[in-house]
Each structure stands twice: as C-alpha cells, then as structure tokens.
Amino acid sequence: MTKILTFGHQNPDTDTITSALVMQDLQQQAGKDVEAVRLGEINGETAFALEQFKVAAPRLIDKIDGEQVILVDHNEFQQSAPGIETATVLMVVDHHRISNFETSAPLYYRAEPVGCTATILNKMYKENNLEVKPEIAGLMLSAIISDTLLFKSPTCTEEDIQAAEELEQIAGINKESYGLDMLKAGASTADKSAEELLNIDAKSFSMGEKEVRVAQVNTVDIDEVFARQEEIENAINAETAQNGYDLFVLVVTDIINSDSKVLALGQHQAAVEKAFNVALDKNTAILKGVVSRKKQVVPQLTDVLS
Structure with a gap:
C-alpha cells in the first residue's frame, strides 16, 4: 500500500x-x-x-x-x-x-x-x-x-x-x-528577523489579475514590530522583487485589544486605502477591530482588485 x-x-x-x-x-x-x-x-x-x-x-x-x-x-x-x-x-x-x-x-x-x-x-x-x-x-x-x-x-x-x-x-x-x-x-517578535516575521503566517492570493501576498503577525506589542519598519520594508521589497507580487500587505494584530496595523507596499497600495477606507501614512494605517485575514482582509482586497 x-x-x-x-x-x-x-x-x-x-x-x-x-x-x-x-x-x-x-x-x-x-x-x-x-x-x-x-x-x-x-x-x-x-x-x-x-x-x-x-x-x-x-x-x-x-x-x-x-x-x-x-x-x-x-x-x-x-x-x-x-x-x-x-x-x-x-x-x-x-x-x-x-x-x-x-x-x-x-x-x-x-x-x-x-x-x-x-x-x-x-x-x-x-x-x-x-x-x-x-x-x-x-x-x-x-x-x-x-x-x-x-x-x-x-x-x-x-x-x-x-x-x-x-x-x-x-x-x-x-x-x-x-x-x-x-x-x-507565539507573540514575541524581538528575536525574529524581518524575513522571519514576514513568513510566520503568510499566504499568496490571486485577486483578479493581481498576485497579492498577505502576511499576518500576532503580537502583544504592535510598536515593537513597527520600530523596525525600515528593515521590514526592505525585506518586503526584496520578496516582492523575487516573486513578482503586485501588492504586499503585512497585518500586525494586537491579540489583547483586537486591532491591527497594516503596512502595504507595491503597485496597488491604493487598493488598501479603498478596501478599508483609510489613508496610508508612511505606508501604514490602523485597522480598528480587524483581526481576521480570512474574513476581514482578503475578501475586502479581492473585491477592490477584482
């Protein structure tokens, strides 16, 4: 057998x-x-x-x-x-x-x-x-x-x-x-490289003709992650260049307060603003009450990009 x-x-x-x-x-x-x-x-x-x-x-x-x-x-x-x-x-x-x-x-x-x-x-x-x-x-x-x-x-x-x-x-x-x-x-981020953070829980999605990478990090300290924003953006840009993503979205979720902060890079950043009715500031925005990639991130982005 x-x-x-x-x-x-x-x-x-x-x-x-x-x-x-x-x-x-x-x-x-x-x-x-x-x-x-x-x-x-x-x-x-x-x-x-x-x-x-x-x-x-x-x-x-x-x-x-x-x-x-x-x-x-x-x-x-x-x-x-x-x-x-x-x-x-x-x-x-x-x-x-x-x-x-x-x-x-x-x-x-x-x-x-x-x-x-x-x-x-x-x-x-x-x-x-x-x-x-x-x-x-x-x-x-x-x-x-x-x-x-x-x-x-x-x-x-x-x-x-x-x-x-x-x-x-x-x-x-x-x-x-x-x-x-x-x-x-699973919430400690200080001991992880930027590349490791981006691949803790990341998935690729086809949305219309676009290839979108959505990574999520759960933490008890969002600021701990974004203190390394430049390092993380460099890692995102490297992954995007290697894999040809049209949009890379990192969702950093506060597991205690049930909110997230998003970091978006790529050709279609405007899709993030439209999907969540936010204005990106230095590529980031707060998403109040958003904790689920499956239900609160992917469908909204798919609707915009499709």
Whole structure:
C-alpha cells in the first residue's frame, strides 16, 4: 500500500500543523496508511501546543512528486507544496475560500464556513464513531483557539465554541488560561528577523489579475514590530522583487485589544486605502477591530482588485 501524505499550507500555523496530525490519527484509526508532514518551520505558538500535549512535529518536506495526498486547512495550489500539480488529491478538509483548485479525478471535498479546520475534523471523529484521545483533543482545541484568537475573531462561530467546550473536557485543561498562554508564546517578535516575521503566517492570493501576498503577525506589542519598519520594508521589497507580487500587505494584530496595523507596499497600495477606507501614512494605517485575514482582509482586497 502506498503511503498517503497529509499536510496544510506553506508557512504553517497552528491549525495547519495540528490538523495534519489530527487527520493522520483519524485516517489511521480507519485503517489507512497516512503520514502527517509539513511545508515549513514550526512557530512558537505551535511549538508550545505540541510540547503541552507531548506530540512530535510532522516531518518536513520541500516538494511533492506524484504522491497521493490529503490537504487540510488550504486548497489553493499556490499555498501548497511545490509539485502539488503532480499529486493525486484524495481529500480536502478546509475552511477557506475555494480558488485555483482543480483535479482530474473525483475526490472527497469538505469545506465549511467555520473558524477552524479542527472544528470540522472534530465532527468527522463523531460521524465515524472514532475515539478522540486527550492529546488529539488538545491539538484540535489549540487550533481553534489560535484561529479564533481565543474566540474573539469574527470568524468564530457557535460550532467552534461548542467544539472547544467538548475538546476542553477531553483534553483536561482550561481553555481560557491555556489559550492565553499559548497565544503569548507565539507573540514575541524581538528575536525574529524581518524575513522571519514576514513568513510566520503568510499566504499568496490571486485577486483578479493581481498576485497579492498577505502576511499576518500576532503580537502583544504592535510598536515593537513597527520600530523596525525600515528593515521590514526592505525585506518586503526584496520578496516582492523575487516573486513578482503586485501588492504586499503585512497585518500586525494586537491579540489583547483586537486591532491591527497594516503596512502595504507595491503597485496597488491604493487598493488598501479603498478596501478599508483609510489613508496610508508612511505606508501604514490602523485597522480598528480587524483581526481576521480570512474574513476581514482578503475578501475586502479581492473585491477592490477584482
């Protein structure tokens, strides 16, 4: 039997890493030979969760070469592994928009408008009468906390909250206190280079004819990040020149106060001003109440650029 690989998007966040591990467990319980892998380095927040529940990080890969795969937490090929076009995609479980995705054969595709992939995976355990072990429950709970910013994000649904309450009991932890500790573990920026900051959680999007890169950094101190604005802009310009982005948007989110500050560079800065009804000052603007890239940034930019 050929091993099936399961993985999330490049520049993996907590939902992507843990959902791959959860999918591995779910499929193995169903008798499938599935291995969780990853497409990038583990960030501080995810490392905290893996350590808390004593689960090893997935193996790192750099490309796909014709394997059978299960995609979690993404579907857009430009966010996936190099060589994904050669893969046989057997399944997708995701909670994002569907774009730039096509297969030559039928597959199981499940996308739901919830705050986190783990919320969908939790349903799949129940639908298939499979056991949710405490460490798996802890990983899914960590993903929901991360993607919903401890239930403060507008992407958070009642289904996410219900799932978190169920998983909290199985994992045997307090979701509020654990969640705050986990978010803070990933919020330090002082020890990261500008290039690392831009790739903690970054995704590329096709918006009309434009290629847009949207990076997000969660922090407890926005000023700590923007004290290095010149260094960060130089890194953005280098990435833009290398990859041909039409617009690069960095969203720095205050996880305590639930606001963001945006830094925009590229040919289409005006799209940011129009999308958010702001005026950029030295390439930046405050976005009050904006915390979700998926719901409060990407759709608005897409509407303007498309």
